Amino acid sequence: MLFIGGTIAGERIGMARSYDFKGVEAGWQRVWEERKAFRVTEDASQPKYYCLVMYPYPSGKIHMGHVRNYAIGDVVARYFRMRGHNVLHPMGWDSFGLPAENAAIEHGVHPAAWTVENITYMRTQLKRMGLSYDWDREITCSDPEYYRWNQWLFLRMYEKGLAYKKPALVNWCEVCQTVLANEQVEGGRCWRDDSVVIQKELDQWFLKITAYADELLTGLDRLPGWPERVKTMQRNWIGKSVGAEVDFPMADGGPPITIFTTRQDTLYGATFMVLAPEHALAHRLARGRPEVEGFIERMRTEDRLVRTAAETEKEGVFTGAFAINPLTQEKIPIWLANFVLLEYGTGAIMSVPSHDQRDFDFARKYHLPIRLVIDPEEGTLVAADLEKAYEGEGVMVNSGPFSGLPSGEGREAITRYLEERRIGKGAVNYRLRDWGVSRQRYWGTPIPIIYCDRCGTVPVPERDLPVLLPRDVEITMKGGSPLARVEHFVNVSCPACHGPARRETDTMDTFVDSSWYFLRFCSPKEENRALDPAKVMYWMPVDQYIGGIEHAVLHLLYARFFTRVMRDLGLVSIDEPFVNLLTQGMVCKETYRCPTHGYRLPDEVDAKGRCTACGQPVEIGRIEKMSKSKKNVVDPDDLMNRYGADTARLFSLFAAPPEKDLEWSDQGVEGAFRFLNRVYRLVEGWAEELCRPVKPVSFAALTVGRALYQKAHFTIKKVTEDLDRDFHFNTAIAALMELVNSLGQFDLGSAPEEREEKRTVARFAVETLLVLLAPFAPHLAEELWQRLGHSRSIAEARWPVHSTEVIQQEEILVVVQVNGKLRSRLVLPADAEEEALRAAALKDSRVQAWLEGRQVVRVVVVPKKLVNIVTDER
């Protein structure tokens, strides 16, 4: 039966006449839920497939990015299930985090209550999308049954020295009132609220990700299933530099200064040294020198962001002290400068102005000597004429016994030389810093540590886990961690001496939760352990992980780190958690902007493109990522109310390949909706006829409907290949549309002698269509499958396999070119020999005309494809 507008007749809003998608979708969702259709357990007899989508933060409602993400994941899961895999497809909630606390401050709701409410609503939204999750595995990070294992893992890491506390300059976000990890600062701004991050000295907990720096880097080479750009971003982030550490003796005989360099080959050109103003030695050298002390003090108070920006002018001060270049034995001055950073390398550098632009700029400014020690491969340079440093490779010159060596070999030779004399050694440096995980916030995992005046830092004993978050807490955005004000939480007795002690009141970064949730999904109900190793062994690694690119160096790096830590703790036996990664593009939409009223909603712009508030023409802005602030969001609830989940899914899969940005188009949604309605009308219209008896008939014996039968087989091939090859959902759906177009052209016929045969072909084609459509639009496929008389779910149907014989064409279109230009087409038997193709092409009258007055020089024949006739004088 057909409904108007999908709901009640009369409520039409310029919408297509439609099938009752609401009834269909709700009905099948109920059936799937009742049957627990997508529950899985380990089964060694089936190949396993772990399909994971990044679980959401329960912010209140799902957005279109979620719709796209979860639609992609669901197609993958349903496809592999139909291909005979035992598919783990779980869902959970990344439910610790700041927005819950902000809600508490703004609306007076407890973060726990706010979170639970959001989860409840978002769960119904996800269920409305018809996603095939095993809901029995649902996990919630803010649940003590989950976060107790964060604490347990933290303690294991503490035991191994992988979790430690140190005072450090940390990134502080004034808006969030908490510390941020380096990965959470983007261009000096908070990843969450875009406010400027300042530096603060605080005593903080760190996780030693640097211990795995090299492994995290080299592991990337063994991830062919990851996008290149994500691997590049991680490589950049880890920032490995291979070089050497060199000791420069002090001219006054004091302890030497160690520097790090990647250009040992330029050592003979080091004409001065520079220390970071915070360097321990800098303080000593500054003593009694007011201008140096002043410089240090000024650097200390200056904004670090400004100081470390590339555009900031280099400035420095001479300390009055000298060191000795260990190769030339020359006395060289020691300076302090703003551009040398304590955190990188040893906090001290040798300066080679001739071959390092920064040193060059500095030398020019302060009139320090410039000595050339590398000549380019071609030509020579003159130090006095240099206008900028020569940073390239070349041949060593003015370098004593090393002169004449190519710079690459020179680096090795110098390193060997330094090591032999014990004044230096080969060294590697990383840009990656340890992960600061302390957060001065309430809604997170309490760090399970107790401070005792007598015993010092004492880990909470395992039997006392979980350290529960107290419910009775006053949440404000000022005055440090809210937990610090909860006395019954803070004041405890020391587990070691039972004397009075205090709890750690910082909580863990919420990225800790997501660093291992994919492992917990394997045994989500395990009560006595973080994981059940046998189950983890069965399911891990994740075969396909799907999520946004924004986690390229956050979550995806932390998860790789945690997996390795857990491997070294003997909990898992894999190195890499995610074999294949698909980073979906953003969902974007055009924006409207009024000169007076700023961003406008589509409803706030009239048909003539003017602002409804002031009548000025709005500027149609660029296509941008959907966001509330730009007023260009589409609410998934509205979308599903108007068109249903199948249309929402189909559109987000059809409009663009998954890894590219998706540009929102209301007409595109209409198109997807029209297509599904067409399918519905077609199958519904034929259902009665197709349910009548069919007679099995071989393709060879088929007298009618051969083209449709072939088209169905072609479609199987195309859709299967598109899904197997990088999940090209858009072209797979296009192939389904072509099949529907063919079905639409097909006449079931009236002559009784052909009717049965035509019915057989039509039934095959329709069933093929429904089965192939099932991963994309599962509700409609189920509904129509049932109308054709099936009692089992289409989700249990086997994915079809095309027949190469059927696809084999008897006749083939061969293109004929003359000098590479298309001149004729020939229909020839598919098995025509090369010689026959050549002869037929040369004989063709249209080709003949083009050959007039020319000599055939060559004939290129590509069997089953084309003939290209090459002539003289073209």
Next chain:
RNA sequence: GCCGGGAUGGCGAAACAGGAAGACGCGACAGACUCAAAAUCUGUUGGGCCUUCGCGCCCGUGGGGGUUCGACUCCCCCUCCCGGCACCA
């Protein structure tokens, strides 16, 4: 600056291993149905040319060169766009 990814009709996009550029969808135009509209169905739709309207000719995948019988596809150079990193020694 370094690294990664891009650029194809009016629009979103196809073209998998070098072999008919533009599948499929949107939009537009025309027709059928209708009193009419909507919906639906059918056709046309890269640009240009024409006393020949054709199975026609020329041009066409950011620009310039090259390899090849043949290039969206491979190579070199350049422009622009998106993303990451960046005083990291």
